[in-house]
């Protein structure tokens with residue numbers, strides 16, 4: 267079985283829904299075992315998480331976009347990953363990422379770009395969404411990849427939405443399909 271870890275933070279529950287959709291998509295792929303690792307409000311992971319990450323064939327990073335970047339809790343995790351970095355322990359693992367924010371754009375790409383840089387520091391192999399954007403006149407807001415992420419999966423939760431209301435349904439489906447793509451790639455290349 268190919269091992270996939272999803273390591274993510276969510277301050278208020280919206281990105282947690284996106285993470286759950288990524289997990290659902292990844293788990294739908296035969297041959298993939300998916301473990302969610304939730305970064306808590308203090309920026310810490312469960313004790314066994316680092317062993318799970320060490321054993322993973324692929325790691326998917328997730329965070330809300332706060333002030334144009336990943337949350338400080340995610341950054342605390344990223345800084346703590348300097349320990350495996352010293353040994354290049356994550357070298358050649360597959361990496362991917364997702365983020366959610368209130369605005370349609372909201373500078374989400376800065377967060378995805380940070381994940382890419384983190385993955386490159388670890389010598390990982392980045393995989394994007396592989397999805398075409400829904401950007402024709404006929405496109406509607408809940409089409410898959412309406413927000414047109416290629417480097418990573420992106421979602422919008424309107425600023426006054428509860429986690430039940432946001433991310434919007436099309437963005438959750440985008441997250442599902444993204445999770446499935448990453449898992450299929452990990453199974454094909456590492457399984």
Ligand SMILES: Cc1cc2nc3c(=O)[nH]c(=O)nc-3n(C[C@H](O)[C@H](O)[C@H](O)COP(=O)(O)O)c2cc1C
Pocket residue numbers: 275276277278279280281282330331332333334335366367368369370371372373423425
């Ligand atoms: C400190 C802070 C900074 C934020 N910065 C941004 C931002 O740069 N761009 C944006 O579109 N939304 C921004 N937002 C809105 C959040 O991204 C949005 O509410 C998101 O759904 C929160 O996800 P969460 O519930 O997983 O924490 C910010 C929210 C907070 C609390």
